[in-house]
Amino acid sequence: MRKLLASLIVCVLFLTWTVQASAQVFDDAKSHWAAKEIQALVDAGVINGYHDGTFRPNAQVTRGQFIAFLVRALDLPPGDSAFKDVPPGSNLYKDIAAAKKAGLLLGNADGYALADQLVTRSDVSVMLDRAMQLKGDYPTKATLTYKDKAEITRYAYESVQRMTHYGLIKGTADNYFFPKKIATRGESAVFVYRLMEKLDLFSEDKGPVSIPEPADSSEVVVPVNDYQYIKVRMNTQGVPLTYNKRTTDKHIRSTDYHYYYHMGNASKPLGSLRVTLRKLDNGDVFIFTKFIHNGDNTYSASVIVPFQQSNAYSLAKYSAFGQVDQKHNDTFGTDKTSHPVGILSAKAGSTVTNEMMIGKNYISLHRQTKYANGQLSVIRELLNEYESYKVYTDTGRNLVTAHVNMSVKGKAISENWVLLSNKRLFANSSNRDEWFERTIKEYTSINNWLTADGAYTKLPWSIEPSYQMGYGRNIGRLQGGVYLSAYKGNKERYFEDLVVNAIADLDVFSGGAIAAGKTPIFKTEYTSTWLKKSYGTTAPYVDTRHNENAALFLKNASESLSIPQLSESNLRYADFLVQQKEIGNVIQVTPTSHLIADYYAAGSQKTHVSLNHALGEMRFLLETYKQTKNPAYLKTARELQAGIENLYPRWIRSNGDLWYQVDGKLQFTGNDYDWLTLMDLLLSQNAFEENGMARSPVFDKMIRSKAQYLVNNNIPIKSQIVMLLEQQGFGDIVKASSASSKHPDEKLNLDELPKDELDLLAE
Numbered sequence: 001m002r003k004l005l006a007s008l009i010v011c012v013l014f015l016t017w018t019v020q021a022s023a024q025v026f027d028d029a030k031s032h033w034a035a036k037e038i039q040a041l042v043d044a045g046v047i048n049g050y051h052d053g054t055f056r057p058n059a060q061v062t063r064g065q066f067i068a069f070l071v072r073a074l075d076l077p078p079g080d081s082a083f084k085d086v087p088p089g090s091n092l093y094k095d096i097a098a099a100k101k102a103g104l105l106l107g108n109a110d111g112y113a114l115a116d117q118l119v120t121r122s123d124v125s126v127m128l129d130r131a132m133q134l135k136g137d138y139p140t141k142a143t144l145t146y147k148d149k150a151e152i153t154r155y156a157y158e159s160v161q162r163m164t165h166y167g168l169i170k171g172t173a174d175n176y177f178f179p180k181k182i183a184t185r186g187e188s189a190v191f192v193y194r195l196m197e198k199l200d201l202f203s204e205d206k207g208p209v210s211i212p213e214p215a216d217s218s219e220v221v222v223p224v225n226d227y228q229y230i231k232v233r234m235n236t237q238g239v240p241l242t243y244n245k246r247t248t249d250k251h252i253r254s255t256d257y258h259y260y261y262h263m264g265n266a267s268k269p270l271g272s273l274r275v276t277l278r279k280l281d282n283g284d285v286f287i288f289t290k291f292i293h294n295g296d297n298t299y300s301a302s303v304i305v306p307f308q309q310s311n312a313y314s315l316a317k318y319s320a321f322g323q324v325d326q327k328h329n330d331t332f333g334t335d336k337t338s339h340p341v342g343i344l345s346a347k348a349g350s351t352v353t354n355e356m357m358i359g360k361n362y363i364s365l366h367r368q369t370k371y372a373n374g375q376l377s378v379i380r381e382l383l384n385e386y387e388s389y390k391v392y393t394d395t396g397r398n399l400v401t402a403h404v405n406m407s408v409k410g411k412a413i414s415e416n417w418v419l420l421s422n423k424r425l426f427a428n429s430s431n432r433d434e435w436f437e438r439t440i441k442e443y444t445s446i447n448n449w450l451t452a453d454g455a456y457t458k459l460p461w462s463i464e465p466s467y468q469m470g471y472g473r474n475i476g477r478l479q480g481g482v483y484l485s486a487y488k489g490n491k492e493r494y495f496e497d498l499v500v501n502a503i504a505d506l507d508v509f510s511g512g513a514i515a516a517g518k519t520p521i522f523k524t525e526y527t528s529t530w531l532k533k534s535y536g537t538t539a540p541y542v543d544t545r546h547n548e549n550a551a552l553f554l555k556n557a558s559e560s561l562s563i564p565q566l567s568e569s570n571l572r573y574a575d576f577l578v579q580q581k582e583i584g585n586v587i588q589v590t591p592t593s594h595l596i597a598d599y600y601a602a603g604s605q606k607t608h609v610s611l612n613h614a615l616g617e618m619r620f621l622l623e624t625y626k627q628t629k630n631p632a633y634l635k636t637a638r639e640l641q642a643g644i645e646n647l648y649p650r651w652i653r654s655n656g657d658l659w660y661q662v663d664g665k666l667q668f669t670g671n672d673y674d675w676l677t678l679m680d681l682l683l684s685q686n687a688f689e690e691n692g693m694a695r696s697p698v699f700d701k702m703i704r705s706k707a708q709y710l711v712n713n714n715i716p717i718k719s720q721i722v723m724l725l726e727q728q729g730f731g732d733i734v735k736a737s738s739a740s741s742k743h744p745d746e747k748l749n750l751d752e753l754p755k756d757e758l759d760l761l762a763e
Helices: 002-012 035-043 063-074 093-101 121-135 154-165 185-198 427-440 481-488 493-509 529-536 545-561 570-582 611-628 632-645 674-690 697-712 719-727 735-741 757-761
Strands: 218-223 226-236 243-250 254-264 273-280 285-293 297-310 314-317 343-350 351-358 361-370 375-385 389-394 399-408 412-419 470-471 540-541 586-590 592-595 657-661 668-671
Touching: 002 611, 035 185, 035 427, 063 093, 063 121, 063 185, 063 314, 121 154, 121 185, 185 586, 218 243, 218 254, 218 273, 218 285, 226 273, 226 285, 254 285, 254 493, 285 297, 285 399, 297 351, 297 412, 314 389, 314 427, 343 399, 351 399, 361 399, 375 399, 399 412, 412 493, 481 493, 481 545, 481 735, 493 545, 493 674, 540 545, 545 570, 545 611, 570 611, 592 632, 611 632, 611 657, 632 697, 674 697, 674 719
Parallel strands: none
Antiparallel strands: 218 226, 226 297, 243 254, 254 273, 273 285, 285 412, 297 399, 314 343, 343 351, 351 412, 361 375, 361 412, 375 470, 389 399, 586 592, 657 668
């Protein structure tokens, strides 16, 4: 069991180094390639900075210094003897003595530790190997392929083999090991970080805690794991909570444990309480608390989270990075939600033992409209976003306790969420701060009202039932593309948690279809009054764009998080597109060509098709065909292509621009995007070429007309689209744009293209 706090107390540091009063971020390490690992080891108290506030990641490391890192990482017990060259008065004596007792450092035949000699990568391999064997049996050896493996000395060769196999040692990009190279502080941090990750040493080992009995009938205790529990307490006297039942729902990479309680007298309850533990496979846990209060009074309640073996805390708050600008939007009105409270870090001294993201309390009313056919449109009317919390420190008991308070309003629903982790949610505090700042600026596009049933986000005013503060489970927002993109960028734990949570949300919304491996068809559960007025479409209905968003998110999540169950999510959506003709959700252009309507509900009229989306669907099918060679995908893609082509030249407006959409009567309406549809046409031509198909002459005519319209009306064209135009033979149209919109050295990069409807779902 690691006793990191005790180790830090007895540890004697190097003469030139000092323990910082609290874990800090070093300016000279922020942009270093090992910044994440350095910060993690600093936070864990394994490695420290210098008196002048620098870390010096490129400074060389001695054998004694590297041994000290390992002693702290492994929390080794003290030894009582050292070496001839490490007397009791040495600053490194206790670390070297502990290393000798554990067998990490053997010394030479003359009894010298050679602690002041610089440590080579070969030395590092041997020390890491010994450290690994202290904690278990790690015998497997890799067959070395390093180009300089002949330079690895005999004493280190097998250690390099083992540490290569277990991933602690890696070669350079061109496969050199450099066995004689002196290790730097940054490199050493990476080596020790990999060791601690492999041995799961970052989280403080905690013994099982006794789950206490509720203090009285107004309190419930819910075990989270062996060393953590939570309490939910009614602070208003005379309101008991009585256990009802527990259920379990398994998702991909997470499992929901629902605890249900009666609020008030069980024989005639005033309402209910549901506590959901969403346990992720990495050990982190979302806790969702939901009160449904059918009475008239407003009560007070608290979610109480005790952190054992902690005697201090810090709180990084979103509000420190600004205030959201809740300005009015012509479509959505005003979004009255903002962001979570922030991250509470429970600590033992300066070492983080647990972290908790604290969400706010959301109070809302359930609203619905029932239709003659028995179908429902369901939303929530937000009454208030509420923030109240208190953190208590009991140093005598080594206990930090957080109270997250809730207002349980009569005739309303009151919800709260927190995320618990025994590791840092952000290994790099700069990444955390950037995310907090981004959330402030983009609060309307980043979910903050999380529930066990899915995230609730602001809906347009044009919904039924009609409420200005209408919120709902929007499929396009349930998918966690924004978090997946952030995770790809820096691999932070918090983003991984939000991606896994989004997968669970989609599974809940689909009634478990994703976990069951079935094709998920997500139906929008609230009515758009515009769709109702135009086509008679009411909830629930299928929005093909949102389903495409979800499919891309699940496919991308499969690749980024190695989730094989989701690897064919794109195929499921491709199958869905193929099936649209069979279910009649198409606009038939000719007997052999059609377009897929943007929305579908049994019994409603045929809706429109937007050109931008039709092109995206066609490309989606072509990409899937390239992957699978399934002729059904190519056939449907060809029929969509023909449907677009057979409506030419009616896509062209009198001013040369394109129409945005066509309806079931083949009538064209709507203003097109400035350049997104142009980009889709250009990318479609690329997709034809990638599949060995000829360019579409009709698409070329549409591209030329649209590009000329933009130039004639002085509408700026993105530089990457200009390069696509030049690449495909339309450079004569955009000569002026080419000269003014891109740097002379800029090159075409498809990843830098503006995002269209298809791509935005994965963002």
